[in-house]
Amino acid sequence: MRTFIDIAKIRVKAGDGGDGCVSFRREKYVPKGGPDGGDGGKGGDVILRVDPNMRTLIDYQYKRHFKAERGEHGKGANRHGKNGKDTIIPVPPGTVVYKIIDPNLTGENLKDSRNLEFIGELLEGELVVARGGEGGLGNARFKSSTRQSPRFATQGKKGEELSILLELKLIADxxxxxxxxxxxxxxxxxxxxxxxxxxxxxxxxxxxxxxxxxxxxxxxxxxxxxxxxxxxxxxxxxxxxxxxxxxxxxxxxxxxxxxxxxxxxxxxxxxxxxxxxxxxxxxxxxxxxxxxxxxxxxxxxxxxxxxxxxxxxxxxxxxxxxxxxxxxxxxxxxxxxxxxxxxxxxxx
CATH class of the missing domain: 3.40.50.300 (P-loop containing nucleotide triphosphate hydrolases)
Known part of the structure; x- marks a missing residue:
């Protein structure tokens, strides 16, 4: 007989942002083209979304790690990288979400209120629990009157990563x-x-x-x-x-x-x-x-x-x-x- 599971610990990792590109316009009749490196794409978010058909958190006793897609790197010809896809995690209505301060703790120590930081409560809709990193800037962004040929770009930022505790509180009249x-x-x-x-x-x-x-x-x-x-x-x-x-x-x-x-x-x-x-x-x-x-x-x-x-x-x-x-x-x-x-x- 299946037991009711109303608490689950999971690890989520949002996507990293893609790196900006260092590139210069190179065409037959433009021997000294300017910078045209595109920006990196934004990393995907990790999102909890209410599924009214779910009743327990039992699925997350077996699958505990979730990772969103990273953003693509920028390319030449001012082409920006694609944004990473979000990862959607379905949860039952009435799910309360906490950030776990020390993920190494287990058992009752894990659920100690001093080890938990309230993030949100989901009765409907969705909640972003880990935001993807912003994409890096391509070298085209750094061209100026005093810097015609910038040979650098910025790296994408890291996506957020954290352990969270899901607690289900049943909703009934x-x-x-x-x-x-x-x-x-x-x-x-x-x-x-x-x-x-x-x-x-x-x-x-x-x-x-x-x-x-x-x-x-x-x-x-x-x-x-x-x-x-x-x-x-x-x-x-x-x-x-x-x-x-x-x-x-x-x-x-x-x-x-x-x-x-x-x-x-x-x-x-x-x-x-x-x-x-x-x-x-x-x-x-x-x-x-x-x-x-x-x-x-x-x-x-x-x-x-x-x-x-x-x-x-x-x-x-x-x-x-x-x-x-x-x-x-x-x-x-x-x-x-x-x-x-x-x-x-x-x-x-």
Whole structure:
């Protein structure tokens, strides 16, 4: 099973500029022609470009070096060298880009904030991460009234070269958050147009699955099931740490609890605590709480859960399609309300 790759280290080298040319006009009836050396071409850039169809950075676990084309050298007869071709590196939406100050560091030392310099964030479009060198000047550029036959040209400049760290932060309107094997993938498949891998064992979800919930013909929102969070996730235990960063980009947190567990209340407390330890700001987002697997417990157990949590709850069975219509309606209403706020003049 392929694991989700959300961090990659790559080395990029922009193209060097071509050298300027030293040349003189030589024609049958022009024995003493002047300088006609052309300029060198500019080196190609290295560009990161968002590919909306990409979901992970796994490709860059295998290919880690990228080099743009160098510019051609200038030629005689005032012919300039061609510019080098740019190298385009596709990345998923939500990729954050850092310059690595010391590329010799590895592991956790590599990701130390003191070793990283923020370059940019890509939600769409493209970003130049290494610029090609300028081309050198041909000797025709140096002709003057006091220097009729310059016998020199300048060399092209070197293209930029650096190591960069790519970090993917998933973008979704709603993030389903829960412990392993609570039914997140099943819920996603029932609420949206998605077919995630589903099995009855923990950590089936090794990469976030994205689904689309349509609202009418021309609107809708994205929903993602995050891999299960366990106690100590913010310290790197389980799969949680690698995916907590994705929750930062969601607008709404959909906490999914297991009605069959000994204490759904403790589940919710654990989930909130792990998120708080990672980034307390995330808990300021809108939250919806759903209790799954109600088909497997008694009515008395559901009453106990309701009294213990003392928060607005949606009781559902994703497997049996119980309570899903009400939950989906609440998500749609919340999404529409948030979009309205974002577009209102007071939010600008």
């Amino acid at each position: 709603v993030g389903i958050v829960g412990l392993p094997n609570v039914g997140k993938s099943t819920l996603l498949s029932k609420l949206s147009q998605a077919t995630p891998k589903i099995a009855a064992y923990p950590f089936t979800t090794l990469e976030p699955n994205l689904g689309w919930v349509p609202i009418g013909e021309n609107s809708g929102f994205t929903i993602a099931d995050m891999p299960g969070i366990i106690e100590g996730a913010h310290k790197g235990k389980g799969l949680g740490l690698e995916f907590l960063r994705h929750i930062e980009r969601t607008r709404v947190l959909l906490f999914l609890l297991d009605a069959t567990s000994e204490s759904p209340k403790q589940e919710l407390q654990l989930l909130r605590q792990e998120i708080k330890e990672y980034n307390p700001y995330i808990l300021q987002k809108e939250q919806i709480i759903a209790v799954n697997k109600i088909d497997l417990v008694t009515g008395a157990k559901l009453k106990k859960i309701k009294s213990e949590l003392d928060e607005p709850l949606f009781f559902i069975s994703a497997l049996e399609n119980k309570g899903l219509r009400k939950l989906k309606k609440a998500l749609i209403e919340l999404f529409v309300r948030q979009r309205w706020k974002e577009k209102s003049p007071s939010s600008i």
